[in-house]
Amino acid sequence: MLSRRNVRIKVMQLLFALNRDEELSFAEANKKYWDGIDNTYKVYLFCFYNLMEVTKRAEHDAQKRKSKHLPSDQDKGFTPILFTNEIISSAVNNKSLQGAFQKEKCVEKANSDYHQTIYNDFLKEESYQNFINGEHNLETSREILLELFRFCRKSELFNEMLEDHYPCWLDDKSVVIGAIKKTIKALPSDKDDFFKMFKPDDETVQEFGEKLLQISHEKSDEFKTDLKPILENWDHDRLAVVDTILIEMALAEFLDFKTIPTKVTLNEYVEVAKNYSTAKSKEFINGILDKLLKKMDKEGRINKEGRGLVT
Numbered sequence: 001m002l003s004r005r006n007v008r009i010k011v012m013q014l015l016f017a018l019n020r021d022e023e024l025s026f027a028e029a030n031k032k033y034w035d036g037i038d039n040t041y042k043v044y045l046f047c048f049y050n051l052m053e054v055t056k057r058a059e060h061d062a063q064k065r066k067s068k069h070l071p072s073d074q075d076k077g078f079t080p081i082l083f084t085n086e087i088i089s090s091a092v093n094n095k096s097l098q099g100a101f102q103k104e105k106c107v108e109k110a111n112s113d114y115h116q117t118i119y120n121d122f123l124k125e126e127s128y129q130n131f132i133n134g135e136h137n138l139e140t141s142r143e144i145l146l147e148l149f150r151f152c153r154k155s156e157l158f159n160e161m162l163e164d165h166y167p168c169w170l171d172d173k174s175v176v177i178g179a180i181k182k183t184i185k186a187l188p189s190d191k192d193d194f195f196k197m198f199k200p201d202d203e204t205v206q207e208f209g210e211k212l213l214q215i216s217h218e219k220s221d222e223f224k225t226d227l228k229p230i231l232e233n234w235d236h237d238r239l240a241v242v243d244t245i246l247i248e249m250a251l252a253e254f255l256d257f258k259t260i261p262t263k264v265t266l267n268e269y270v271e272v273a274k275n276y277s278t279a280k281s282k283e284f285i286n287g288i289l290d291k292l293l294k295k296m297d298k299e300g301r302i303n304k305e306g307r308g309l310v311t
Contacts, residue, residue, distance in 0.1 A: 005268060014213060261304065
């Protein structure tokens with residue numbers, strides 16, 4: 001589920017923490033890394049749980065309409081298909097998924113009043129009204145659930161539930177959104193543990209991420225030595241801490257990750273700098289890494305293999 005970019009961001013944040021907090025040990029930072037990786041999967045589960053709970057309010061809505069003394073034609077024709085469709089039913093009846101929700105205490109973390117409010121607001125949407133009054137099949141159910149998920153992402157209440165328990169979830173927002181969309185499109189599923197496919201894979205989080213954290217930390221002084229002549233008249237201490245960290249992480253990839261193309265590494269850190277450093281960092285990091293790459297390649301220090309040979 002996690003992309004290498006997500007992992008790079010997590011590593012950058014931990015290297016920054018190590019730089020700022022002298023009492024933070026590498027062992028503690030490494031533990032925080034794995035906690036962060038685990039939290040991404042937990043956010044996915046919690047996000048999907050909240051989405052399902054919003055759909056469940058359609059069943060409450062149906063019961064409320066039926067109990068009216070003088071129900072309207074619209075009340076009489078209403079069905080809780082938002083909740084009873086094949087996709088949500090498949091998830092509701094999945095014991096492994098429900099067990100995962102229970103393990104992560106999703107019920108305790110969520111707010112049922114928020115679910116009701118979000119549903120009430122969604123009830124006013126034209127897309128939901130068209131769905132209620134239109135043809136019901138697997139495809140229309142999938143479309144309305146994707147639409148509901150888009151609606152939820154815009155809801156302050158939905159985001160508040162996530163931020164209250166997972167403050168750093170915004171860093172993983174794009175990958176969690178992608179996982180929820182894939183889940184909606186994959187259901188109904190015969191696989192009882194279909195949701196486990198969204199657990200981060202070892203190649204990305206261990207062979208790449210944990211190794212990147214360790215090398216970037218252990219070789220920081222060595223990388224600063226490489227960086228010093230490139231900066232010429234620049235005072236290294238005046239550099240933005242994040243810029244220095246990103247450059248050193250890129251050097252770790254240039255030198256110690258043989259299967260990652262240098263162009264991919266350079267472009268990735270320029271992109272990360274755009275969102276996590278200063279306004280001028282993008283151009284600065286691009287220029288510095290380009291010079292370092294040419295120098296190291298000329299010295300024969302860049303040795304790539306397999307996919308890493310692609311430029």
